[in-house]
Amino acid sequence: MQYHHIFGPVPSRRLGISLGVDLVTHKTCSLDCIYCECGKTTRLTMEQKEYVRFKDVKKELDHFWQHNDDPDYITFSGAGEPTLNSKLGQVIGYIKDKKPHINVAVLTNSTLFFDPTVRHALLKADLVVPSLDAVSDKAFARINRPGKTLDTKEIVKGIEAFAKEYKGKIWLEIFILPGINDSTSDLLLLKEAVQKIQPNLVQINTLDRPGTLAGIKPASRSELERAIQIIGFPNSQIIAKVDKNIRAHIQRENIKAAIVETIHRRPCTKQDLLKILGVEKEVINNHLTILEQEGKIVGKTQERGVFYQTLKDS
Numbered sequence: 327m328q329y330h331h332i333f334g335p336v337p338s339r340r341l342g343i344s345l346g347v348d349l350v351t352h353k354t355c356s357l358d359c360i361y362c363e364c365g366k367t368t369r370l371t372m373e374q375k376e377y378v379r380f381k382d383v384k385k386e387l388d389h390f391w392q393h394n395d396d397p398d399y400i401t402f403s404g405a406g407e408p409t410l411n412s413k414l415g416q417v418i419g420y421i422k423d424k425k426p427h428i429n430v431a432v433l434t435n436s437t438l439f440f441d442p443t444v445r446h447a448l449l450k451a452d453l454v455v456p457s458l459d460a461v462s463d464k465a466f467a468r469i470n471r472p473g474k475t476l477d478t479k480e481i482v483k484g485i486e487a488f489a490k491e492y493k494g495k496i497w498l499e500i501f502i503l504p505g506i507n508d509s510t511s512d513l514l515l516l517k518e519a520v521q522k523i524q525p526n527l528v529q530i531n532t533l534d535r536p537g538t539l540a541g542i543k544p545a546s547r548s549e550l551e552r553a554i555q556i557i558g559f560p561n562s563q564i565i566a567k568v569d570k571n572i573r574a575h576i577q578r579e580n581i582k583a584a585i586v587e588t589i590h591r592r593p594c595t596k597q598d599l600l601k602i603l604g605v606e607k608e609v610i611n612n613h614l615t616i617l618e619q620e621g622k623i624v625g626k627t628q629e630r631g632v633f634y635q636t637l638k639d640s
């Protein structure tokens with residue numbers, strides 16, 4: 327079965343072996359971040375609806391569970407903002423009913439947290455990773471490129487309200503791009519927001535793969551350390567690169583489909599695919615060659631090597 331809404335499992339930087347669920351169509355988001363690994367937002371919206379049908383996601387999850395080992399986590403992420411799907415709470419509830427031992431994580435841009443129904447939909451998740459890259463209007467506009475109606479103060483208030491209501495873990499993610507959102511005043515505003523939210527952990531991230539804009543560069547280790555120091559939250563960490571020893575031991579029955587599903591969401595190098603899918607190098611090489619010959623994927627040279635991405639109709 328070729329999956330359209332679930333992908334992986336992948337070894338996540340933070341969660342071990344994680345099966346991804348994508349609840350919106352590519353690329354539907356309330357932001358258009360300049361660092362987004364999934365490319366430019368083509369549907370910039372705050373409208374909540376069933377972008378991907380609950381019954382279709384259920385069908386894919388059931389099929390996956392029948393044919394594969396259980397992952398450590400099921401993670402809502404992918405090519406857009408999961409809280410835009412009006413059935414998110416029901417999908418989480420379905421997973422926790424059927425597989426209570428699998429942890430559920432939601433990676434979200436926090437822009438819909440002002441809405442109590444969105445906050446309520448997340449209550450059954452084990453881990454929520456809200457992102458907050460900027461509090462000043464200027465830095466927010468530069469790094470996250472929102473639609474017109476978004477106000478960062480409302481976003482901070484929404485995350486704060488959620489933190490009070492929610493019993494699971496909150497890891498607040500801050501993405502740092504030098505010269506864009508890391509001035510001292512921007513970092514001090516983030517510090518104030520973090521103190522109000524009181525997450526379990528603050529994770530500082532930076533660019534690892536291509537974003538939507540050429541010319542933006544990742545923060546260096548010392549720039550990330552400076553950000554941690556100014557934000558000054560005791561439980562903070564720089565997110566490490568994927569651990570080379572993590573392998574997705576779960577064997578997918580159709581590696582070619584798994585490659586397409588993985589790079590459809592974010593461009594990957596051969597090395598990334600080796601780590602993510604945990605199969606032999608020759609197997610990856612053969613499938614990439616065939617997919618290129620079929621015109622389904624293309625390789626583009628970037629600083630870190632050749633990144634493969636899907637072509638439109640693959």
Ligand code: SF4
Pocket residue numbers: 355356357358359361362363364367404405406407435
């Ligand atoms: S990084 Fe996340 S929030 Fe930003 S545009 Fe991409 S999917 Fe949307």
